[in-house]
Amino acid sequence: MKSSKASEIVALEYTTVKVPYEVLNKKFRQAQKIIDREISQLSNQISNIMRLPSPELQRQAMPAFKEKLTSFRKRYADCLTKEGGYADKCLHRLQHLAEYTTNSDPKSEAIWKRKRLDKILVDYFLRNSHYETALQMVKSGGIEDIVDTELFISGRDIENSLVAHNVAPCLQWCHENRSRLKKTRSTLEFNLHTQCFIEKIRSKDYMGAIQYAQRYLVESEGMSKEKLQETMVLLAFKPSTECEKYKALFSEERWQELVLEFRASNYELHHLHSDSLLSTVLQSGLSAIKTHQCYSSEKSGDCPVCNEPLNSLATPLPFSHCTQSRLICRISGQPMNEHNAPMMLPNGNVYGETALTERMATHGIVTCPKTNEKFWLDQAQKVYVM
Numbered sequence: 001m002k003s004s005k006a007s008e009i010v011a012l013e014y015t016t017v018k019v020p021y022e023v024l025n026k027k028f029r030q031a032q033k034i035i036d037r038e039i040s041q042l043s044n045q046i047s048n049i050m051r052l053p054s055p056e057l058q059r060q061a062m063p064a065f066k067e068k069l070t071s072f073r074k075r076y077a078d079c080l081t082k083e084g085g086y087a088d089k090c091l092h093r094l095q096h097l098a099e100y101t102t103n104s105d106p107k108s109e110a111i112w113k114r115k116r117l118d119k120i121l122v123d124y125f126l127r128n129s130h131y132e133t134a135l136q137m138v139k140s141g142g143i144e145d146i147v148d149t150e151l152f153i154s155g156r157d158i159e160n161s162l163v164a165h166n167v168a169p170c171l172q173w174c175h176e177n178r179s180r181l182k183k184t185r186s187t188l189e190f191n192l193h194t195q196c197f198i199e200k201i202r203s204k205d206y207m208g209a210i211q212y213a214q215r216y217l218v219e220s221e222g223m224s225k226e227k228l229q230e231t232m233v234l235l236a237f238k239p240s241t242e243c244e245k246y247k248a249l250f251s252e253e254r255w256q257e258l259v260l261e262f263r264a265s266n267y268e269l270h271h272l273h274s275d276s277l278l279s280t281v282l283q284s285g286l287s288a289i290k291t292h293q294c295y296s297s298e299k300s301g302d303c304p305v306c307n308e309p310l311n312s313l314a315t316p317l318p319f320s321h322c323t324q325s326r327l328i329c330r331i332s333g334q335p336m337n338e339h340n341a342p343m344m345l346p347n348g349n350v351y352g353e354t355a356l357t358e359r360m361a362t363h364g365i366v367t368c369p370k371t372n373e374k375f376w377l378d379q380a381q382k383v384y385v386m
Helices: 002-012 014-050 055-102 106-127 131-141 149-163 168-176 178-183 188-202 206-217 225-236 244-250 253-269 277-289 353-359
Strands: 342-344 350-352 365-367 374-376
Touching (some): 002 014, 002 055, 014 055, 055 106, 106 131, 106 149, 106 277, 149 168, 149 253, 168 178, 178 188, 188 206, 188 244, 188 253, 206 225, 225 244, 342 353, 350 353
Antiparallel strands (some): 342 350, 365 374
16 A cells, blocks of 8 residues: 555656755755855955055954954855755655555545645646736645746746846846756747847847847857848848748747747746646546447447547557456446356346346346336346357
8 A cells, every 4th residue: 555655646746846956956956056166255354454564554454354254144145045955845745745644544544645636726726827826726725835836927927028028037037947948959049139139129229139149149158040040031121021931930939939938948947847637537537437438339438538528538548458357237336247157148248147137127127227217137148258
């Protein structure tokens, strides 16, 4: 039981700990850079003070050094506070996952699963920009410590700035995550600078566009010469051009493409899947119970996939992989086997012998529940499955 729970945790709860860990890792690296820079500046300042020719001048320089040291202590404390907050979040989530794998109480397990369902729904709402609904569900469900609302809210602000044709917040985000974006070979920063270049051409600031390209596009790493040439050719075209290749570059739809590219990069950096967990779980469940009967004339009213809207949703999904099959009586829902032999009525419908016997009316007559036809029980033939 514990082994199956552990496998379930690995499959469904990977991002629960991974996301805050990635943020903690980012905060640690940022803090390390800040501390190294501050210590270097303090060391230089001490060296400068020691080189002053007289003790009096050294005493006069001490207040500025003390102020710098105090500022460093505050920034160091802020860094520790932020790191500690995400470390505590990682610990809390590990404890939350441990509750499920070690707890055998059915009531506690039901409460835990309800929280997981709320978390899955919140993730879906946040991905689809239903922020107010998500925040209300987080508050009502008491799951503040196991959801990543900050990640999506900060991402929303950057996406809104791109919709408003403002690339500054997104460029700042790229600067903060440049090393990680480089590892994933992201083209987001280049595309943002390209859009700035295009907007300068749109406003007929051709000299400004050339200077901007020299500063930000020519030196871009990982960009092919062909891509750069294609961008620079825009200087020879007007935004109203009918040339399809360059008309697309001048299109306002590029802003929405930047939004989608930022969102994908943000998910990738924090190890979030491109699809929501709700979509993944729903597709897995539908595929597990989808059979060919679900798309035939012999649909079952009790099968979720046989009924809309799940029948349409499951259409593109693969059928379940069954290595062993069981015959189930449509009347009783019980397996048909040597203790409950499958019996075929003259109209071709098969039911369990036990159910037919129980439904048998006077004089040995049974009614087919599907067609309402009446037959003698003696007319039913035993079916043998090889």
